[in-house]
Amino acid sequence: MSFNWFRYSSPQTFYPLAGRxxxxxxxxxxxxTIAGLYIGFFVAPTDFQQGDSYRIIFIHVPAAWMxxxxxxxxxxxxxxxxxxNTRLSSMMANALAPTGALMTAxxxxxxxxxxxxxxxTWWVWDARLTSELILLFLYVGFMALHASIDDPRxxxxxxxxxAIVGVVNVPIIYFSVKWWNTLHQGSSVSITRAPxxxxxxxxxxxxxxxAFWAYSIATALTRVRGIILExxxxxxxxxxxGTE
Amino acid sequence: MKxxxxxxxLVAGGVAALCIAAALILNAFNSNLVFFYSPTQxxxxxAPAGRSFRIGGMVESGSLQRQPDGVTVRxxxxxxxxxxxxxxxxxxxxxxxxxxGVVAEGKLExxxxxxxxxxxxxxxxxxxxxEAASAVEKAQKAxxxxxxxxxxxxxxARGAENKP
Amino acid sequence: MQWGSVGEFIAMGGxxxxxxxxxxxxxxxxxxxxxxVVKAHRASLRRARLFxxxxxxx
Numbered sequence: 001m002s003f004n005w006f007r008y009s010s011p012q013t014f015y016p017l018a019g020r021x022x023x024x025x026x027x028x029x030x031x032x033t034i035a036g037l038y039i040g041f042f043v044a045p046t047d048f049q050q051g052d053s054y055r056i057i058f059i060h061v062p063a064a065w066m067x068x069x070x071x072x073x074x075x076x077x078x079x080x081x082x083x084x085n086t087r088l089s090s091m092m093a094n095a096l097a098p099t100g101a102l103m104t105a106x107x108x109x110x111x112x113x114x115x116x117x118x119x120x121t122w123w124v125w126d127a128r129l130t131s132e133l134i135l136l137f138l139y140v141g142f143m144a145l146h147a148s149i150d151d152p153r154x155x156x157x158x159x160x161x162x163a164i165v166g167v168v169n170v171p172i173i174y175f176s177v178k179w180w181n182t183l184h185q186g187s188s189v190s191i192t193r194a195p196x197x198x199x200x201x202x203x204x205x206x207x208x209x210x211a212f213w214a215y216s217i218a219t220a221l222t223r224v225r226g227i228i229l230e231x232x233x234x235x236x237x238x239x240x241x242g243t244e
Numbered sequence: 245m246k247x248x249x250x251x252x253x254l255v256a257g258g259v260a261a262l263c264i265a266a267a268l269i270l271n272a273f274n275s276n277l278v279f280f281y282s283p284t285q286x287x288x289x290x291a292p293a294g295r296s297f298r299i300g301g302m303v304e305s306g307s308l309q310r311q312p313d314g315v316t317v318r319x320x321x322x323x324x325x326x327x328x329x330x331x332x333x334x335x336x337x338x339x340x341x342x343x344x345g346v347v348a349e350g351k352l353e354x355x356x357x358x359x360x361x362x363x364x365x366x367x368x369x370x371x372x373x374x375e376a377a378s379a380v381e382k383a384q385k386a387x388x389x390x391x392x393x394x395x396x397x398x399x400x401a402r403g404a405e406n407k408p
Numbered sequence: 409m410q411w412g413s414v415g416e417f418i419a420m421g422g423x424x425x426x427x428x429x430x431x432x433x434x435x436x437x438x439x440x441x442x443x444x445v446v447k448a449h450r451a452s453l454r455r456a457r458l459f460x461x462x463x464x465x466x
Contacts, residue, residue, distance in 0.1 A: 109433055119339070198371060
């Protein structure tokens with residue numbers, strides 16, 4: 001019982017831990033991106049219907065998955081901050097929001113560039129595209145709400161409620177292609193059946209998914225270190241850090 | 245009640261309220277957020293009459309014709325049960341093909357022809373190299389062929405039985 | 409490998425604008441975010457040092 005699980009939930013212990021972990025994730029992100037791009041452009045074959053335009057999938061799908069996943073994790077941290085009143089939880093939520101917003105923007109941008117040559121349009125107001133756009137608004141709303149309240153603790157609470165409310169949008173995005181008629185096609189990869197992709201294409205996509213994971217973790221860890229310093233400025237340990 | 249429990253109860257209550265709200269919104273969504281109507285739905289008068297809407301389905305094989313004016317195309321959208329003829333003037337997307345998915349926006353005229361103002365291709369979620377695609381196609385054709393010969397065999401057998 | 413030449417690779421079977429537009433903007437945005445988070449952390453560290461020295465919030 002010597003290991004205390006709550007040890008790392010204090011900003012003081014998490015700050016150096018994040019500093020030690022971040023480099024590994026930066027390296028992993030770069031290495032996996034290089035591997036993923038190599039497979040995506042040089043190993044994976046041309047698609048039978050879409051030609052080479054389908055190669056956008058190697059960033060579109062990882063970004064879209066991360067946009068949803070980061071939101072759930074962000075809302076989880078925000079909720080933990082609201083319930084247990086732990087300082088680090090809210091800081092983690094704040095560190096994840098910009099990366100999540102970026103992933104959503106990338107998913108929308110790459111989707112537009114993919115939709116134009118294949119569907120014949122940059123944008124349609126179908127359920128999948130509309131709900132993903134709502135996700136971007138939720139991220140932006142979360143950051144704006146937090147920034148608009150001066151007292152950080154009150155800002156945490158208000159933003160957390162918005163984040164928790166917004167979670168309902170995530171299953172809507174995911175299942176929109178099943179629940180409604182959409183222009184967007186169904187999922188190529190699902191847990192209930194075999195993926196409908198050639199194996200090298202699938203491999204390239206999965207490697208890029210892990211690259212985006214590593215990237216998101218690395219940016220969130222680096223960003224949370226800055227946030228910790230800003231918000232723990234009055235703490236003795238930060239003062240000590242400042243004299244080093 | 246401790247403050248922490250109170251907060252937890254508040255959060256739980258909030259989440260429950262939100263779930264109910266979400267269910268209501270989804271329900272509204274379900275009846276309004278229809279991106280396109282299938283030919284069967286159009287035949288059943290589920291599509292809005294007198295204003296623009298979208299139809300979706302498959303481009304019937306062999307139905308695509310370019311009109312004599314050179315810019316208008318005519319094709320049939322089908323969901324295998326019902327079908328609607330479509331007239332469209334403009335550029336078709338790269339993935340527009342006979343036997344593939346399509347979504348067309350426009351108006352259904354009194355003559356039963358859908359005048360489209362925009363045609364979008366709806367592709368599926370299958371990705372494979374061309375060689376694999378042709379192999380799949382061959383396999384499907386072979387299967388259909390074997391089913392047909394099976395049917396022929398059966399009818400031949402039946403024919404033989406019927407003969408005295 | 410399906411590319412006969414560099415030109416073919418850049419053309420992406422006629423979809424070059426779309427493919428490179430997607431990849432280019434994505435990695436530009438990501439690089440921008442990396443620079444921003446690293447700079448922000450350094451700035452916070454500097455402010456923390458200043459705060460310790462002067463003991464006020466500026």
